[in-house]
Amino acid sequence: MHIHLLQHGPDHGPARLTDWLTSMGHSFTIFHLYDQELTPSVSDSDALIVLDGPDRFIEQPPAWFKAENKLINRYLDGQKPLLGIGLGALWIADALGSVVALGTYPETGWHTIHLAPESPIDLPEQFDAFMWHRYVFSLPDDALPCGGSEAAPLQGFSWDAGRVVGLLCHLEVTQQSIEPLLARHSLEAERRDFLQTEADIRQSPKRFDALAALLDRLLSQWLRPASL
Numbered sequence: 001m002h003i004h005l006l007q008h009g010p011d012h013g014p015a016r017l018t019d020w021l022t023s024m025g026h027s028f029t030i031f032h033l034y035d036q037e038l039t040p041s042v043s044d045s046d047a048l049i050v051l052d053g054p055d056r057f058i059e060q061p062p063a064w065f066k067a068e069n070k071l072i073n074r075y076l077d078g079q080k081p082l083l084g085i086g087l088g089a090l091w092i093a094d095a096l097g098s099v100v101a102l103g104t105y106p107e108t109g110w111h112t113i114h115l116a117p118e119s120p121i122d123l124p125e126q127f128d129a130f131m132w133h134r135y136v137f138s139l140p141d142d143a144l145p146c147g148g149s150e151a152a153p154l155q156g157f158s159w160d161a162g163r164v165v166g167l168l169c170h171l172e173v174t175q176q177s178i179e180p181l182l183a184r185h186s187l188e189a190e191r192r193d194f195l196q197t198e199a200d201i202r203q204s205p206k207r208f209d210a211l212a213a214l215l216d217r218l219l220s221q222w223l224r225p226a227s228l
Contacts, residue, residue, distance in 0.1 A: 003027070003049060004028070004044065004047070005017065006050050006051060007032050008062075009034050012086070014030060015173050016173070016174050016211070016215055017049065017215075017219075020215060020219055036064075039070075042078060047226060048080065049088070050087075052088060055087070058090060058100065065091075082164045083164075083222055084167070086133060086167075088166070090166075096164075097141060100136075100138075102134055103136035103152055106193075107132070107195070108201075110128050110200070110207055113127055113149050114126055114147055115127075116145040116147045119144060119158070120144055121221055121222075127210075130173045130178070130211070137168075139154055140159055143158060149194075151193075161225075162221065162225070163225065165218075170211075171215040172211070173208065174208050175202075178201070182198055
């Protein structure tokens, strides 16, 4: 399969996603929309991944968002798999008619997700994931919840029998991929609510390794129907 990935900023790359795609024999193309690259055509790929991006794009969509939003809606209206992460999930939820708004508590760092009983995605009942968001979404019509954290009870959704998945949390990050975020965004010196310090985030590097197996389970289930 050939997968298109839409990237919205230099700090929000695909991280482990491309390693997984390569290891599974898939090809991919990354479109750096923030660097004036044009959105691709639906016909040129078998699936689409909409990556994370700066929160400010929710409040002030960039000039190229109109074209990306059109592409997202074409995927929603079609039959090809669509995955959104962070900002990408927020934009997909919005296209499905959800309410997108500032969450009661922003989340940074490592937080525990409890799998929803009705989640169609087979993941552990409880696992830690990396968070970096202020905005949340409501559950789209005809979608199933994937799980939630203490600060954000809805961390993800599955729509159209799992063909479309949106996740606020990050299973794709690596210790190296978050370095640009930490370098560019100063965190609180002390832990506050659901905002972790840089020291908290770096405390257990093995947490990043544990995400690899979770990402594999998620992506394998997401792409399996289209691969048959």
